[in-house]
Amino acid sequence: MRIGELAALLGVSTRTVRHYHHQGVLPEPARRANGYREYGMRDALALARVRRLVQLGLSLDEARDVIADDRDRELPEILAQIDADLARQEHEIRARRARLAELIGKAEAGVLGPDDTVSPELAAYLRQVDAPRSGASAWDHDLLVLVDSMGQADAEDPSWATFATLAADPELAARGDDFYRRLDELAGADPADPRVTALAAELAGFTAEHLLNGDATATAGWDMTAVEPFLDELAPGQAEVVRQAVRRIAEHVGATGADRREAPPTRPVR
Incomplete structure (x- = not known):
C-alpha cells in the first residue's frame, strides 16, 4: 500500500x-x-x-x-503481544463496568455514599472500620481517600487488605480507637508535650509490628514530604506526633530495608 x-x-x-x-x-x-x-x-x-x-x-x-x-522480533510474536494487551484491556474494562454498574445501582436506590466512589478495596475497608467520630479520625479518613484518589484508578492496593485485617481484630481495632482518642487530647498541646513523643513511639512501633511485612521495604515510602502539606489540618501537637512517627518508621525501614519488602504508601495508621 x-x-x-x-x-x-x-x-x-x-x-x-x-x-x-x-x-x-x-x-x-x-x-x-x-x-x-x-x-x-x-x-x-x-x-x-x-x-x-x-x-x-x-x-x-x-x-x-x-x-x-x-x-x-518475528511478526507472530508481535501479534501475540498485541493480543495479550487487548485481553488485558478487555479485563480492565469489564472490571470497571462492573464497578460502575454497582455504583449506578446504589445511586438509583438513593444509597450512594461519598466513600462508595473510592477504590473497592478502600471502600470495603472504610465500611469495616467503625472509627470514633473525632477530628483525628476525620483527618485520617480524608487522607486515606486522598491517597487512594492519587493512585492509579484501576490499580489494586494490597495495603488496604492489611488495614482491613487489622480492623477485623477487636483488640487491634480498640487500640486504633485509643490512638485516635489520645491524638484528639493533643489538640491543644504544645509540640514539646511529652505525650507527643510517647504517642509517636507507640504509633511507629504498631506500624513496624503490623504493617511492615515482607522481604524489602523502601525508605522513600516514608518520606515526610509526602504528608507534610496535609499537617496544617492538625493542631501543632498532633502534627508533631505524625512527624515523629514517620521519622521513626523511616529509621526502622532504613535499618531493616535489606530484609523487607517495599513499604506501603505513607499514611497514618488505624
Missing part, C-alpha cells in the same frame, strides 16, 4: 507518518523501482504501535525505543 493508504488505515495524516519517519520512530521502507515506497502489514503494525504508545503518554523518543525492539 502507498503512504496515503497507510495513513487512512490508521486514521492519521500523511504528514504525521512522514514526521514519524523524520524522527526515526517509524522505519521508512526503501523506494521501489517505480519510485514509490510500498508499505506492508509490518509497517501498519509499527504505526499502530506508535499511535498506541503516544496515546498512553510515551514521548516519541520512548516510543522509538519500543519500536526498535520490535524490529528484532
